[in-house]
Amino acid sequence: MTESPDRLARFRSVLRRFTTPLLPDDYTVLANPLWSKRELRGKIESVERFPDDTIHMVIRPGWGVPVSFEAGQYIGIGLRVDGRYTWRSYSLTNTPDTTDGLFSITIRAVEKGKLSNHLVGTARPGINVRLAAPAGDFHLTDPLPEKLLFVTAGSGVTPVIAMLRSMEGRREDTDIKVVHSVRHRSDLIFEDVLADYDAHIQVTSEDGRVSPEVLETLVPDFRERVVYACGPATMLDELESWASDNDLEIRVERFTLDRASDAKGGTITFAKRGIETTVDGATTILEAGEAAGVQMPFGCRMGICQTCVRELVDGHVHDLRTGDTKEPGSRIRTCVGVAAGDVVIDA
Ligand code: FES
Incomplete structure (x- = not known):
């Protein structure tokens, strides 16, 4: 059932007159859990399980969730695990031009993957989840380059699958090479899509890893290609320095927070609490607060769900996820913000 935003806004406005001191949200979620205005929500529509601890999951976004996205972007999913909301971002694997407004993701259980393991073990149709809107800079350009090289490893293939699917029908215009690594042959997912593009599959337990030298042998015209890479940080670091040495255009997707930055750290003042703490440039403001006894939501x-946003009253904060520097008066995501000098936070 699709709800019109106008109708819902009127419904909320009428409710507000009758529900004070509670918020209309407290009632609307009883009528339909996907109508919450406080946070974005969705419902698991279907789950397909595979023997290798992998699931394909389709989510129906609730009211207010932006459904347009670019192939290669991710959504955030939040679910209560052990009494606490846990968030993780997952690449969308369906293409943006599908008109059903659904989100498809693929999840594999991984060591220490709290939410992934929980979802692989327990996800079923009908469960409500919190959502963060589609985001990410890892997507194709328009127009497409003439030649592309995708280098992926493990579940790093997922954003590229959406890109490959979105390029069907335009393939005659672009020369595409795909090099994908898996540790064991049984780890391979999306075999059909990869076969369509005649991807080179490197089984690292048998053939060794894909080093830049291997890549140059597999793709002799690599200098003519724009490179998209997604996989473990070590692989991406190596590819970025290879691309820089060879003057290649490269775009990478990292799903872990890279703490390396020029931020020097400084003294953080949590203004409402009157608490000060001094940190380095790799400790986030959220972590610094927790260590100093300032609990923030x-x-x-x-850096995806925005739950931790606070006002930067004074000083400058470096955002580890985007690389931006935030000015006084900005709303900052404290979970990915580090101090670039002394700062004052409204917390
Ligand atoms: S906790 Fe989600 S954006 Fe900071």
Whole structure:
């Protein structure tokens, strides 16, 4: 059932007159859990399970969730695990031009993957989840380059699958090479899509890893290609320095927070509490607050859900996720913000 935003806004406005001191949200979620205005929500529509601890999951976004996205972007999913909301971002694997407004993701259980393991074990149709809107800079350009090289490893293939699917029908215009690594042959997912593009599959337990030298042998015209890469940080670091040495255009997607930055740290003042703490440039403001006894709300701790946003009263904060520097008066995501000098936070 699709709800018109106008109708819902009128419904909320009428409710507000009768529901004070509670918020209309407290009632509307009883009528339909996907109508919450406080946070974005969705419902698991279907779950397909595979023997290798992998699931394909389709989510129906609730009211207010932006459904347009670019192939290669991710959504944030939040779910209560052990009494606390845990967030993780997952690449969308369906294409943006599908008109059903649904989100498809693929999840594999991984060591220490709290939410991934929980979802693989327990996800079923009908469960409500919190959502963070589609985001991410890892997507194709328009127009497409003439030649592309995708280098992926493990579940890093997922954003590229959406890109490959979105390029069907335009393939005659672009020369595409795909090099994908898996540790074991049984780890391979999306075999059909990869076969369509005649991807080179490197089984690292048998053939060794894909080093830049291997890549140059597999793709002799690599200098003519724009490179998209997604996989473990070590692989991405190596590819970025290879691309820089060879003057290649490269775009990478990292799903872990890279703490390396020029931010020097400084003294953080939590103004409302009157608490000060001094930190380095790799400790986030959220972490610094927790260590100093200032508990601030948080969700994903990855810069996607916005639960941790606070006002920067004074000083400058470096955003580890975007690389931006935030000015006084900005709203900052404390989970990915580090102090670039002394700062004052409204917390
Ligand atoms: S906790 Fe989700 S954006 Fe900071």
